[in-house]
Amino acid sequence: MDYDNHNFIRLLESDGTWDAFETDWRSQCDSLGEEFDSYAEATFAVVRDLIREENRTAGVFALQIDGVFVAMCQVNKAGLPRYDSPVMRVRFITLSPEYDLTDKQLGEYAEVLVSLLMQVLQLAYMDEELQCMHLKFHLRSPADIQFFAAFGAGLSEKNLFKSIKTAGAWLHITRK
Amino acid sequence: MGSSKGMTTMNETMRAALLEAAVKAINHVGLTDFKKTSLFLSNSRAAFSEEKAAA
Numbered sequence: 001m002d003y004d005n006h007n008f009i010r011l012l013e014s015d016g017t018w019d020a021f022e023t024d025w026r027s028q029c030d031s032l033g034e035e036f037d038s039y040a041e042a043t044f045a046v047v048r049d050l051i052r053e054e055n056r057t058a059g060v061f062a063l064q065i066d067g068v069f070v071a072m073c074q075v076n077k078a079g080l081p082r083y084d085s086p087v088m089r090v091r092f093i094t095l096s097p098e099y100d101l102t103d104k105q106l107g108e109y110a111e112v113l114v115s116l117l118m119q120v121l122q123l124a125y126m127d128e129e130l131q132c133m134h135l136k137f138h139l140r141s142p143a144d145i146q147f148f149a150a151f152g153a154g155l156s157e158k159n160l161f162k163s164i165k166t167a168g169a170w171l172h173i174t175r176k
Numbered sequence: 177m178g179s180s181k182g183m184t185t186m187n188e189t190m191r192a193a194l195l196e197a198a199v200k201a202i203n204h205v206g207l208t209d210f211k212k213t214s215l216f217l218s219n220s221r222a223a224f225s226e227e228k229a230a231a
Contacts, residue, residue, distance in 0.1 A: 109202060114191060139214075143214070150201035154196065158196075
């Protein structure tokens with residue numbers, strides 16, 4: 001896979017990137033016969049409030065591949081109790097209508113999820129404002145917990161991180 | 177993640193590990209149950225209230 005065509009874009013109201021993202025996903029819904037407003041509004045209502053804040057230690061990001069927005073997430077960095085340094089919290093990981101409303105191969109879902117996670121990890125490792133030793137991924141449903149527990153268990157075997165664990169509604173990762 | 181070449185190697189290693197773990201996890205829960213996660217907006221309507229509380 002050619003990763004040069006992958007862009008991780010911070011979505012802002014002020015520069016039109018949020019509008020471009022919403023327009024893209026609205027268009028994907030239209031082409032798949034889904035009514036965008038009822039489909040997306042539950043999550044978009046919360047996320048739209050977050051992008052208006054334009055905080056350096058918080059942002060909504062979208063992964064764009066070959067000019068198409070394929071996934072998004074929200075990240076923020078904050079000090080939390082029981083942590084020795086700031087924590088990056090990752091919420092609202094969402095794949096595009098195209099991935100939701102069509103039947104893709106298992107590998108395609110894995111690839112796009114991993115591409116998004118790699119971008120998030122790049123922020124945690126290298127971004128001047130968002131760099132963190134600790135990451136927490138919010139798991140919004142029992143199905144999320146089941147999947148990400150299995151994912152975390154598999155990743156633990158690779159010895160790439162200091163620790164990986166699921167606790168409650170969160171997947172916790174600490175960098176080496 | 178280190179020097180440019182080191183960074184590339186680290187990225188390739190990490191991506192391969194993440195991909196293997198993701199494929200294994202999707203196989204473990206099954207594609208049908210994977211598509212019931214909140215990664216997909218068509219499942220997120222019920223979780224709306226919970227997320228507002230977590231924000």
